[in-house]
Amino acid sequence: MQKLLIANRGEIALRVIRTCKEMGIATVAPYARVDKDLLHLRYADETICISEVDYLNRESLITAALVSDCEMVHPGYGFLSEDSMFCRMVEQNDLKFIGPTEDQIASMGNKANARAKLNTLGLQSVPGSCDAVSNLQDALNIAREVGFPVLIKAAFGGGGRGIRVVEDESSCTVAFAEAQSEASSVFGDNTVYIEKFLDNARHIEVQVLGDGHGGAIHLGTRECSIQRRQQKVIEEAPAPNVPQQLLDNLCDLAVSAVRKMKYRNAGTLEFLYQDGEFYFLEMNTRIQVEHAISEMISGVDIVRLQIETAILDRLTLTQADVIFSGCAMECRLNAEDDEYRPCPGVVANINFPAGPGVRVDSHLYNGYRIPHQFDSLIAKLVALDTDRDRTVQKMRRMMDELSIEGVDTNRNNLIQVISSDQFRNGDVHTGFLDQLKR
Amino acid sequence: MQKLLIANRGEIALRVIRTCKEMGIATVAPYARVDKDLLHLRYADETICISEVDYLNRESLITAALVSDCEMVHPGYGFLSEDSMFCRMVEQNDLKFIGPTEDQIASMGNKANARAKLNTLGLQSVPGSCDAVSNLQDALNIAREVGFPVLIKAAFGGGGRGIRVVEDESSCTVAFAEAQSEASSVFGDNTVYIEKFLDNARHIEVQVLGDGHGGAIHLGTRECSIQRRQQKVIEEAPAPNVPQQLLDNLCDLAVSAVRKMKYRNAGTLEFLYQDGEFYFLEMNTRIQVEHAISEMISGVDIVRLQIETAILDRLTLTQADVIFSGCAMECRLNAEDDEYRPCPGVVANINFPAGPGVRVDSHLYNGYRIPHQFDSLIAKLVALDTDRDRTVQKMRRMMDELSIEGVDTNRNNLIQVISSDQFRNGDVHTGFLDQLKR
Amino acid sequence: MDIRKVKKLINLMEESNLSEIEIKEGEQAVRISRQTTTFVHSTTAVQDPVPAAEPSVEKAARGKIVTAPMVGTYYQAPSPGSPPFVEVGDRVKVGDVLCIIESMKMMNQIKSTYSGVVEAILVENESSVEFDQPMFTII
């Protein structure tokens, strides 16, 4: 029997354990002491306390894997999932890292570099600098070329962090200096790059999986434009209101690029879509929170595919095996108040929706105390139906059934979005939520 | 906005409300006073108390529909769902009955008649009497012809009730008299018929839907051999270990028969399968408990299809629209002890499984008191995966996650079955559970 | 020893407010004790969900309630325009007709099960009533 260490917590740790149990793989769950009541610890074959509150100590996690005789490490998302050093250390200790190679993580982790790299592989980036921008004059030249407003982004940011909007030329000097200094202090590297600010764009991404040897498949597109503070809130698959031919082209281009990279395991290529054009944004070299909606429309268990790919060093599915059907949607339920402030507390009288086409991934149970130290995501509410209208209707009734006591949640915000005509028409863009709130 | 009365309780009432909400149909939930805490009453648009403990009073249910301005009545399963008088009264009051016609219910409700009828429509019945058997001499002749052991069945029984096994000729006289007398006292009609007892048979059924005008489709087969006291416990779709050609033939024959009957709405044709032959057993003229597994492999919401068929007087799907994929399995969780005795009580700390391919239909919530007056079914645990092995593995891990306090359940029995090699090999028959228990 | 059993035992103990439980099964034994004084709240606290419209307890306490024996439409009088069967302040005795409930086009006379004075009529004419819905208070 093989054994896998889950270097993560919360719903994704539970998600990984579920698939492992179905595959007959034993699991080891390292946990921080404040997390001793996490649901997945009940199901893990072994649990190991590794810290008071920390999941970022590479040595502790790898030691936990070694003392418990694991062969594999699944990094989940967040924490060390995109840490190339962690990947290297895992592999140096003869453990399988369920994800890309160290070099691939490092290469895509530098967002300026990723832009340049994927450009050469056939994906046009958002207009802006070719690579990193190291001085103000270059920054000004590029900004003038693509036209204001522009974004100055930290190369080692990503996932919506380390971004600065520059409205016009007069504020560029100060902004550039601040962006460099912030990048240096927050991400440990002052490299920045410049992108045109597409203010009416949609965020659309492609789920890919590579075998590490030049083989790759995609699991379709996801629309993720409903964001608050650049954090996704509602996602759906496939992306609505885009001509099928464009989506097919996008998926083909994405697969072609990851083939050329000899990319290994699961990844996501993120794009902005505006005026009929897709622009590459960045690549995430891990499983994503919203992977469930791709699972729903494809019938593929992505975590299983990740683990099989890592064990067998090949893909167990071809593109022809992947049959898409229906429309899936995910609402992220967060323990937060109306101002997006996290609300830790003890949950009670949880009532999650159920029935046909409903999936709820959550680590909550009655009496669980949500700790204040981690992400506020407490449940992923996922709906699948035959078309988008029905899926939205299903999500609406799921929200009616949903109730949780003891903590504030964003349930009402979610209801407001999915009930709006604009959302129902699929007329979304990344500024949607801010406009709705105003 | 249309309005529908749900003449039922528990999980199926909740199931119907969920689809109604998605369809934008208002719901009225009549309830018995002992059921005032039922979960679906929270979600219904209107609730009406109709009795202390009774759901069989036709007048009360129809009056509730009338005073609340309903246009439709969904009977669910059990209770009045196969009561032709209820259907007639519903329609006489200008309400749509979401089910077959009064005559179809009556015709199939007489099981002896149904055998004869479906024989003429091309389905061979279990060897036995052509129709009702009214005297001992006929009974003996038929029994000798088909060979002992035989079953004497009440024509108005069905669903596993009103059945008597006769092992040999010497016990036939007494058994026949007793069967007639029991049929008379329990089902209000002493009509009985005779079937050969197939002791190694499997119970396989076909889900059908007709438009009432000669159009019909099927939603595939279900294997329901895992039974305790002739009540189904575990079902799966499609039926395993039967040549695909035979299953296809069976579905075609079933569709052909219901077309000829001009059958309306959802129904199930039940068969015994032994030695490569299918034998018609009876037809259920309603939605069934195990409909969810057919929904899982076909992606069709059967309750929606029922309602659409009733409203539009036509089927909204053709056979070509129905694409099957994967294997689905249902375990019925009952509040009962090891001896199948019901265990009412207050449930606490419910933890239902979740994750990809998992569906749990249940009306339970923490603090709910399971009343002693009704069925012991408390949850339907449904798994869908790409093949049977994976589905069984998924069900196994779902059982690990499942926990309920406050009442005894058959969880351990379910685990015993799905963990057995025989079950894993798909080597099942109707005597399976009795043999396992011994 | 099954951990599940122990948990059940603890629940049992909490529910029963015991201070100690000891159980032996063949060679197995469990003893559980607790200090009842420090016991604050049970892990399996039973919530009582909000019930649908219930008869007012206060009224019920002050008089006798005549409830609807069936679901249907309430009529205060034998026919439109006729005077009501009873009005507030009327004295009634057991068997007096109080109202009619129409169910499936059948007019069902509802008779008083109490003697006394009609203190309150709790439903409006021609409105629908559900089973067990309070209709009259008689004191």
Place this chain on the structure above:
Amino acid sequence: MDIRKVKKLINLMEESNLSEIEIKEGEQAVRISRQTTTFVHSTTAVQDPVPAAEPSVEKAARGKIVTAPMVGTYYQAPSPGSPPFVEVGDRVKVGDVLCIIESMKMMNQIKSTYSGVVEAILVENESSVEFDQPMFTII
């Protein structure tokens, strides 16, 4: 006796505010008791379930506990065959090396944070320890 079960028992005990649990399986027995006021480290206190039902927690309550600052493999001595850093009954002072925890092939010397006499050594040589696991009792 499975350590996992003991751990679960202790969690159960905490959640339920129990003061004592005793379990016997055949010849094995564990009794766990706690006083809510002095309860500090009991989640992982009972790591060594001795057959004679020695309540480790009671000992814990009587001394100071040195816990593992990291996950890793515990070594009682600087090298195989060498005498242990400390043995039960030894007197130690703050800063004395008590053991080594190996993590990622790094040998980390664990020093005493208390002065006193080693009352108990709660882990076995070459076994793995988790973060915050009690290793020594010092009185």
